[in-house]
Amino acid sequence: MSMYDCRYSPLFIQFLRYFNVDRDYYECHEVLEELWMEEGREPLIQGILQVAVGLYHYHQENMNGARKLFRAALDKLRSYPGDSMGIDLTALMSDVEIRLQRLERMEGQAVAFDDPKIRILDHELKRRVVRGV
Secondary structure, eight states, X not given: OOTTTGGXXXXXXXXXXXXXXXXXHHHHHHHHHHHHHHTTSOHHHHHHHHHHHHHHHHHTTOXXXXXXXXXXXXXXXXXXXXXXXGBOHHHHHHHHXXXXXXXXXXXXXXXXXXXXXXXXXXXXXXXXXXXXX
């Protein structure tokens, strides 16, 4: 399965549901890590995984961990097309950059922000995520 085919993987669909609907970033990590291993440790998948882990750290009030994971994610994701894996990767990276900037400006202080959503561009992928299949 190539990195472009894995968008239809049940694991990727579960990941998107956990990320966009449940906001369960721990489970996001669990299912996407499994996909990452299956896909030969593809850096694109790892970058998306690091976004979720960064959000998990943020919600656990580990701001240093969140900053570290957001930076690592952006470093990996910048080299991929903005519509990779059927999602709006450009928008996701922009959301992460905004959150990272806030964390860096407010180092040592509480930082509030809303969780991002991953915009799904591929209609078939969106249908599968909504239906959960």
